[in-house]
Amino acid sequence: MAKKVVPVQKNEYYDVKIESLTHDGLGVARVDGFPIFVSNALVGEEINMKVTLVKKTYAFGRAVDYFVTSPERVEPACGIYKQCGGCQVQHLSYEGQLQMKHDTVVNQLKRIGHIEDANVLPTIGMKNPSRYRNKTQVPFGYANGEVVAGFYQKRSHEITNMKSCLIQTDISDQIVDTMRELCRDLNIDPYNESLNLGVLRHVIVRVGFKTGEIMVTLVTRTKTIPNIDTVIETLINKYPQIKSIAQNINPKVTNVIFGDETKILYGEPYIYDEMNGIRFAISPRSFYQVNPVQTETLYSKAVEFAGLTGNEVVFDAYCGIGTITLFLAQHAKEVYGVEIIPEAIEDAKMNAKLNGFDNAQFAVGKSEDVIPMWIENGIVPDVIVVDPPRKGCDKTLLDTMLEAKPKRIVYVSCDSSTLARDLKILIEGGYNLEVVQPVDMFPQTAHVETVVLMSRVSK
Known part of the structure; x- marks a missing residue:
């Protein structure tokens, strides 16, 4: 039996029309019946696209030029949307997002x-589809000699440095920014994933929407954190809403965020929030809808x-x-x-x-x-x-x-x-x-x- 020839090649450009969206929000196009999943493309759009990855039965691509654009296309409000992997469909109107999910x-x-x-x-x-997350978990690392904190880029482990995230609370952004400054000023090394070195892996901020209470969890590779007393003092003085600061220790080479050991560095082991008239205690590792x-x-x-x-x-x-x-x-x-x-x-x-x-x-x-x-x-x-x-x-x-x-x-x-x-x-x-x-x-x-x-x- 003759081997089936793949009709597209990596790094080549093709004119296509987007037929549908995948459950991941990627546009679906076809070249000679061969499916290509295209980022930043919407149903009905006619585009020029570049193939970025070819598999046996499908390929991935990205939109380069638009000949016909969808009426549902909007300009993403986030300045790092195209680099960051946190959101997938900011370029689609909110009404379009709801229809896509249906x-x-x-x-x-x-x-x-x-x-x-x-x-x-x-x-x-x-009613307001922004700033809705009560939990922020942000990886820390180095890029070009600078401490960076943000989401991983799409399909990579490179961190996009983020100062503001439109689906997280403003106070969470501020706390992450303060921790980025403290790492730089107090010589707290962020985690190096490839070498399994460094101290700070993730900063997790949880906010009680009804109570305003905040919990900060520092996920570290090491048991000790340099200048931790200064870190605690800075955080609680700058953000009096913080009721709890915890440390979770994860020395393993893994993509899993939390390790097995958690200890409270400051305040209470819980913060509280309310839903539907019910009060909930939330610990560092509690599953609580975001x-x-x-x-x-x-x-x-x-x-x-x-x-x-x-x-x-x-x-x-x-x-x-x-x-x-x-x-x-x-x-x-x-x-x-x-x-x-x-x-x-x-x-x-x-x-x-x-x-x-x-x-x-x-x-x-x-x-x-x-x-x-x-x-x-x-x-x-x-x-x-x-x-x-x-x-x-x-x-x-x-x-x-x-x-x-x-x-x-x-x-x-x-x-x-x-x-x-x-x-x-x-x-x-x-x-x-x-x-x-x-x-x-x-x-x-x-x-x-x-x-x-x-x-x-x-x-």
Whole structure:
């Protein structure tokens, strides 16, 4: 059989028309049927593009010149947008972003889940789609002899020096800038990834949107930080909102941000924030949704889909520090949260106690192990809520849910491809897909969050 010839070559230029957008926000063009994924390109645009990478079945390129531009194209507000990898779709109008995310969910359900007629509602957006992140995590490094801090450039580990990020809080930008100055003035070496040398790897700033409280976590390769007393004094004098400064130690050669050891250098081990009238304690390593405004929207929609009357027993798999569990506890008879991370469960128990919930119970372990144990003890769920990581639900958990036969399953997803895969299994196991609601948790990026209601088919 003759080897198929790739019709494009690296560093060559081609005139193309953009047919669609990928779930990552890249434009899709074709040369002799061969797909090319093009950065900074929108549907309907006719462009000249340069091929930057060629694979066996696809290629990547970047737009060089525009012959026809999309009416949805806007000028990015960020001056380093083209270099920085933090956002992907700032060049697309916000209305266009919401439509793109709706289309992404529809396409993934069709392509991966083979679900053709899903009731996918319009994406719920934000009134102000900027400065929405309550958590900033910024890598530090050297470039041209200078201390730099910012996001990694697209498809690289080169840091784009950033003074202002339009999706993060202004106070977070200021604190990162102060740490950049302190590194320079106090001889605190930033991390050198290639040599595994230096001290400061990341600075993480968490802000309570309702309380204004701030936690700063310094992730270091070393156990000691030069002139740390001066660092602490400078930060708390300049930013009195800081209630906690922590150090996390990560000596490993890894892309994972956090190491195993965390210690409090100043203040309390927690800061507090509020959502939906519920107060949450947030520790340096707590999982707490980064967009609190849209989290209220997302979780309120999950509670609505759960159809709670006050008489239901609800299981919450992947419960984290109990955020969605306590939303549910406001409307259910009993809620049971399970999470594999012991520290998260300790935080969840504290949050339940902090808010006076006596109808919320929490357990450490894998959901597929803990849920059958609850059922064996006579605790039968009316509703199961899942909010898994990007890889979706474990197949064993899906089987466990089907065996539990709750009346309703509410699936909260941060990845529509794994959502589609899992929904296919649940549908085949006897559930109807009632409604799919995309929510824009991360404006200016290609990510979309989704909440889904499924009901058990009556036989």
